[in-house]
Amino acid sequence: MGWWNQTSLDDFILQGLFDDSFSHFCLFLLIMLVFLTAVSGNSLTILLICVEPRLHTPMYFLLSQLSLMDLMHVSTTIPKMTINYISGKKSISFMGCATQHFLYLSLGGAECLLLALMSYDRYVAICHPLRYMVLMNRKVGVMMTVMTWLSAAVNSLIHTAILMSFPFCGSRIIHHFYCELPAVFKLVCGDIAVYEKTVYISSIVLLLLPIILVLTSYGLILHSVIQMRSVGSKSNAFAKCSSHLIVVSLWYGAGIFSYMRPRSQRTPLQDKVGSVFYSIITPTLNPLIYTLRNKDVAKALKKILRRDLVT
Template identity: 90%
Template sequence: MWRWNQTSLEDFILQGLFDDSFNHFCLFLLILLVFLTAVSGNSLTILLICADPRLHTPMYFLLSQLSLMDLMHVSTTIPKMASNYLSGKKSISFVGCATQHFLYLSLGGAECLLLALMSYDRYVAICHPLRYTVLMSRRVGVMMAVMSWLSASANSLIHTSILMSFPFCGSRIIHHFYCEYPAVVKLVCGDVTLYETTVYICSVILLLLPIILVSTSYGFILHSVIQMRSAGSKRNAFATCSSHLIVVSLWYGACMFSYMRPRSQRTPLQDKVGSVFYSIITPTLNPLIYTLRNKDVAKALKRVLRRDIVV
């Protein structure tokens, strides 16, 4: 057992996404462009919400937390992948792998919870507009964000501690571009059936409970919208919810594809494609969806630009 524990502390080898061909170099540049877009879009969203007093509401506070999660999510995986590709080295230390696993799992879980809680915010705004400031005060918004961060971090810490305490022997090659759970667990020596079953159940719960909350909230919202007599009010209600629904569909769809499939139906290529979508594409699209479809954010951007020009 001691020999296994010593071996487990050795570096891992990340296979990555690309080889040395010209086509893969072009794909690498495309990924970098998407990464820069994600960093710029999410950073801009956070700065606008912080800079404009008109956006200091619970809804935009939660949106700023979503952008922060997306910003950290892409920063957890892409810089290491780019560094390995450019340097020709594919190694990642045991501590680095554990840290990466903890961060991506924490951020993914926090985003699942936050998106569900944001649906409650939309429910209150449409179904109880006169009581919005009471039911969705700034304190409630902060509590929602803190609960998302802490719950997901605790869940991730437990899973990461258990996974990285298993002995790793034999091949140290992770068939992925970062230390994602499905790729790392394949390197464990011994029987991990019980642990995999536990992780699968936790993943189902972490995804299904938020989906139930989102579905319930939008069920009440749809009922309220149908009862509205004004066509303008209906359009405003749908405009308010459409951005959130698009983001929810993209995120939960990608996570379900990645974590709710049986192991027998998994392939390394499918795992990589799913991970690229929810760890790179979705964090890039989220600020674009909210910014392009949100008049308040667009107006805030114009005010900031006008202020800078005047100065």
Template identity: 85%
Template sequence: MWRWNQTSPEDFILQGLFDDSFNHLCLFLLIMLVFLTAVSGNSLTILLICADPRLHTPMYFLLSQLSLMDLMHVSTTIPKMATNYLSGKKSISFVGCATQHFMYLSLGGAECVLLALMSYDRYVAICHPLRYTVLMSRKVGVMMAVISWLSGSANSLIHTSVLMNFLFCGSRIIHHFYCEFPAVLKLVCGNITVYENTAYISTVILLLLPIIFVSTSYGFILHSVMHMRSVGSKRNAFATCSSHLTVVSLFFGACMFSYMRPRSQRTPFQDKVGSVFYSIITPTLNPLIYTLRNKDVARALKKVLRRDLFT
């Protein structure tokens, strides 16, 4: 790939994931294939939920919001990475970096909250099925989505505003493929120990509170399932929760690996691997996990395909 080194003095330099070798070219093509799969899968999930009236329930509305977050998440980081790799231009403007940082942090925080709130939906469906339409009305579903978006955006706005007002010095090389918070924080001049510790604590809280909420919800679910007499009911209950639990495990596991390790134990390579997993792999797997194991979504897909084939 050719290089273009004309950058503004205020630009940041994204180190990226790849070099000019053939192996890295193949890896880049694989990442782009995964990206296209993520965009297609999440877009299809949103369209199916909007198109099929039988999927107009709080559970599927929340699933559509999760797919929207995943779609925006991969679109925030991968296109810029691909553009820089293909053009040889590694720079990103200060405003572009701030925007990218705000978007990915906002979407990540919103997804943490949404996944936690989705566990409450599963709790109501299994533990209080007769009251589901009351406890999980359309209004409650919309409120959950709004809370998720607002909490993620508020947290991201605070961190982005504070971080981007620091003085940056040195080479301005970000050892990452996008403007990730810890990678940008390393470029700040001066003593930022207090802010760094505060940001670390807030990140831990943002991850632990949803995990505690999810664990509590599934604790009640497990207790309720254990008291079910029918083996079929138990099987249906576990089938209902398995997709959500899988997505929760993948997302929170990757986030904890990326953000809850002490700074002394972090390396740029580990940060990149963790980010690739939760910002690319997880958004790709989420729609596959939900659609492949969800009969309602599968029926909606067959209905759409059948209608297209015979029209």
């Protein structure tokens, strides 16, 4: 038991993204700017949806949950990376690493499921507009959200408990800027071939099955749009879907790149690039995409700005 404590409960070392060079310091400042943009953009989206009555619909309720997930996602990884870089200390405790792993995996899984459910919401709105408030009422939206959060949390808890129960040894250096699953895998001493297969199956469930639902929903939407006679109706339908399609492409594309590749084909640099994209870049772009391309959100923002200027 003492050996297990020594090899498994000691601190880990996060290699991070940057060194002490001036060019990396500039990259660090850029990441900080992106981080602040992500925090302010997602916080603003949540605020707009909460205070604007016209946005109190299932579609925007799901969007507020997406923004909350993105806000929590960047807050799970970037602050610790920032503290380590500024202080010069790269360590993270065993429990800190386990907590970070649980949070990022929960939020990533929840976002995969939520984006699929949002595609169903678009399908109902376009293909069954008269029944929208029946099929997608507030109760259904809340149930979807609760199911999304709980399913992802349970999946993450199981994977975190299993991964952190393996013996860790060697240098204990994580070649990453946070405790991501593929990076922590490389520090395990024992045989994890069976568990790797389990992770791969879990990735299929959380990535490919939602993608199938998204493709099915948009296939039905496309079929319905083709049958529309009005050009205005067609353009309106495409406008409702375009923002979501962009976000879906960015998120699932990065997720497949990071988790569906065989371990033998992974490199630390590729893992870092993929993680930066879906843990920093995508949460920053999501509110910008929805705000700039969504007329209702843009109107709500202008309304609040006018109200503040008047007062």
